[in-house]
Amino acid sequence: MKIFECPNCKSPVFFENTICENCNTSIGYNHYLDAFDIPNNNQDNFSKLCSNFNLGVCNWLVDNNVNTEFCLACSLNRTVPNRSNTDHFNKWVKLETAKHRLIYQLLKLKLPIKSKLQDENGIAFDFLSENNKENAVTGHADGVVTIILTEADSVQREQLRKQMNEAYRTLLGHFRHEIGHYYWELLFNDSNIESFRQVFGDERLDYSEALEKHYKNGAPNNWNQNYISEYATSHPWEDWAETWAHYLHLMDTLETASGFGMSFYPNKEYVKKLVIDTCPNPYFTENFKDIFDASIALTCVANSLNRSMGLPDIYPFIVPDKVIQKLTFIHNLLK
Ligand SMILES: [Zn+2]
Ligand SMILES: [Zn+2]
Ligand SMILES: [Zn+2]
Structure with missing residues (x-):
């Protein structure tokens, strides 16, 4: 998630804000422009606040040209x-x-x-x-x-x-x-399902039997060499959804780091692989390896910061090569 700016005074505003803390202007999120706008500004196509704003659960603006009271997210x-x-x-x-x-x-x-x-x-x-x-x-x-x-x-x-x-x-x-399951259905058809099976396995395996077996026996001992979580071992569909969710975690955290212009220069020789000049914006990065390398530096720093505060790791994962291949597959598919 990037940081936004107040449409009135250009102070930083955050995704959930409804007013600018600096100038007190009411603001709403315009998803079309990916920016904050001032509601009820009539020159705009997005000038109406979502109906759920009144319930305190939404700060998005609604497209005036669409006959609806709800924003895209609430619709x-x-x-x-x-x-x-x-x-x-x-x-x-x-x-x-x-x-x-x-x-x-x-x-x-x-x-x-x-x-x-x-x-x-x-x-x-x-x-x-x-x-x-x-x-x-x-x-x-x-x-x-x-x-x-x-x-x-x-x-x-x-x-x-x-x-x-x-x-x-x-x-x-x-x-x-859960949304990973939805997009699986949208992204795969007869022409590309084989590419999915090569990376995640054959999803024609009986799903309810597989889940039953998983809840009875648990994950295989060496699960962490091939999967991001124990649950991912239960069925190729769950492996997809778990890996997809992980892909979204990495993309979002790296976008945040990129938005803050973070870079890492650890000064010890043995951590040289954690040097990252500037975290890339992952949504504009072709090569998943560049995203993953920056994520390693970022999550290592974030975990260390959490430990300094006596908190559990923010990123409690070790990602084996096999999972990097799966994440790369998702990145290339979406590209
Ligand atoms: Zn302001
Ligand atoms: Zn809404
Ligand atoms: Zn699932």
Whole structure:
């Protein structure tokens, strides 16, 4: 995520801001220009704030030429919690923060984003509680991404993370994983599915059997030589979604570092491979190796900073060569 500037005074503003902290001007995000604008400025095509602005869950502007009250990100919602339930509502606020960051990144990657409410091949989000559906689970099916509200409870999430032996579990991570399943369906067809199978394996393997087996036996001992996570070993579709999510993690963190003009010059001889003149903007970088090399320096520094604060690693991953190949495959496919 890059840093933005106030359309009035040019002070830095951040993605979730609704007013400029410096000049107090109201601002909204124009996804078409990838910049902040002043709402209700009539010369503009994007001058109306999204209806969800009033609920405090959105700061995006709406295209005046499209007859809708919702911005691109909010137009994808199909089921959202009832406002009268404060607990559910507060969880939804957290989900929307993560979802808006996801949509920002999908736009950066120039991936098609259509609402399922308008096009049956589009995307819809269902944010569900026990009230909507008993035993609802987080997942994807046919363009519908379901996230259960309890995921927004940080205590429960951490409990699940430990229970499932995961190094990393976040709301943004869920969104990135589940949308990966949607884009898999969009990106592969008879003409290129063999290229997928060569890298990730044969997805025709029975999915429910594979998952059952995974939950019973766990991942193979040497999983970390070929996969980004234990769950990725369960089925080629899950390997794709886990690796896809990881690709989005790397692209976003590197864009942030690039936006701040970060460079790394460790002064010890043995860390010379961590020298990076300037973090590249990953969305304009051809070669995935350049992205990955900069990410190594960045995540090494970020982890060390976290340890200085007594916090767990921000990047709790070791990426084997096999996974770099998979990430490179995704990068080249999207290019
Ligand atoms: Zn300002
Ligand atoms: Zn919105
Ligand atoms: Zn999945």
